[in-house]
Amino acid sequence: MALTISFLTLRLIKPKAKYILWSRIDQKTCLKCIITSGYEPIIVAPIPNIKNDYELETDIDGIKKSIDKYGTENILCICSTTSCFAPRGYDNIEEISKICQEKNLFHIINNAYGVYCTKIVDMINKADKVGIVSLVISSTDKNFMVPVGGSFIYSSKSEMIEKIKKNYPGRASISPLLDLFISFL
Numbered sequence: 380m381a382l383t384i385s386f387l388t389l390r391l392i393k394p395k396a397k398y399i400l401w402s403r404i405d406q407k408t409c410l411k412c413i414i415t416s417g418y419e420p421i422i423v424a425p426i427p428n429i430k431n432d433y434e435l436e437t438d439i440d441g442i443k444k445s446i447d448k449y450g451t452e453n454i455l456c457i458c459s460t461t462s463c464f465a466p467r468g469y470d471n472i473e474e475i476s477k478i479c480q481e482k483n484l485f486h487i488i489n490n491a492y493g494v495y496c497t498k499i500v501d502m503i504n505k506a507d508k509v510g511i512v513s514l515v516i517s518s519t520d521k522n523f524m525v526p527v528g529g530s531f532i533y534s535s536k537s538e539m540i541e542k543i544k545k546n547y548p549g550r551a552s553i554s555p556l557l558d559l560f561i562s563f564l
Contacts, residue, residue, distance in 0.1 A: 380412075380530070381516045381530035381531075381532050382408070382409060382412035382413075382458075382487070382489065382516055383412045383415050383416050384532075384543065384546065384547060385487055385514050385516060385532060385543065386399065386412065386413065386416035386418060386455065386456070386487075387416050387546060388542050388543050388546040389455055389456060389485050389487075389513070390416070390417075390455065391542065391546065392485075392542070393455055393485070395452065395453070396418075396452070396453055396454055396455035397418065397419055397453050397455075398418060398419050398420070398421045398449055398453055398454045398455065399413045399416075399418045399419075399420055399421070399454070399455050399456055399457075399458055400420075400421045400423065400442060400445055400446065400449075400454055400456070400457045400458070400484075401413060401420050401421065401422055401423065401457075401458045402423050402425065402437050402438070402442065402457070402458070402459050402460065402470050402475070403422050403423060403424050403425060404425075404460050404463040404467055404489075405463070405464070405467065406463060406464070408489075408491075409458055409460070409489055410422075413458070418455060421445050421449060421454070423438050423441040423442050423445055424438060424441070425437060425438060425467060425468075426438045426441070428468070431468070432466075433466065434465070434466050434467075434468040435466050435467045435468060436468050436470075436471065437459070437470045437471040437474070437475065439471060439474050439475075439478070442457065442475065442478060443478065446478070446482055446484070451482045451483060451484060454484055455484075455485060456479075456484055456485035456486060456487050456513065457475055457478070457479055457484055457485075457486050457487070458487050458488075458489060459472050459475050459486065459487070459488050459489065460488070460489045460490075460491070461488060461489070461490045461491075461492075461493040461496075461499045461502065461503070462490070462491065462492040462493050462496065462499060463491075463492075469493075469499065469502070472486075472488055472502055472503065472506040472512070473502065473505055473506045473509060473510070475506070475510075476506035476507065476509060476510025476511050476512050477509055477510040478510070479510055479511035479513075480509075480510040480511045481510075484511070485511070485513040485514075486506075486510070486511045486512050486513050487513055487514045487515075487516065488503060488506075488512060488514070488515045488516070489516055490503065490515050490516060490517045491516075491517060491518045491521050491522075492518075492521045492522065493517065493522075494517050494522040494523075495522060503515060507535050512534070512535070513534060513536070513539055514532055514533070514534050514539055514543070515532070515533050515534065516530055516531070516532050516533075517530060517531045517533075518530050519531065519555055519558070519559050523559055523562050523563075524562060525555065525558035525559050525561075525562050526554075526555070526558050528552070528554060528555040528558075529555025529556065529558070529559060530555075
């Protein structure tokens, strides 16, 4: 739901966009969120990296070609992922953030598992310095070992968080917050 509310909030800023460019992972959550928010996914499949045991990596050229094909005015954002199941490696979020800066696109990072990985945290910080990282979403269940149902939406841009807060319906259960609080204790 955090991805969905993020996409819907960005719609308020860029209402004419119809597509979300998604660097594919073999998990349906991102795809379902794209469709639920009323966007059509532009799916860019990962490519094998021969030098790294054929790990699947971001197809940067495929992303650029898709942007040229569909037009920046029609694309809301690029949705990238920092961690998922092998053989898929994390997305090259630094290069994606540079593309977003160059093409004036939003960049949402699905950081479902990445809070405790210092390499991923460093990658996100670097990507935010060299390009655009609009929002980062992390699951509480995957990062803090609590029951499914909570997430964090964060950004270095306070105006993005303010827009999310204004668009959030405010009817969520306290259960995920309570579970997280108990885990912290």
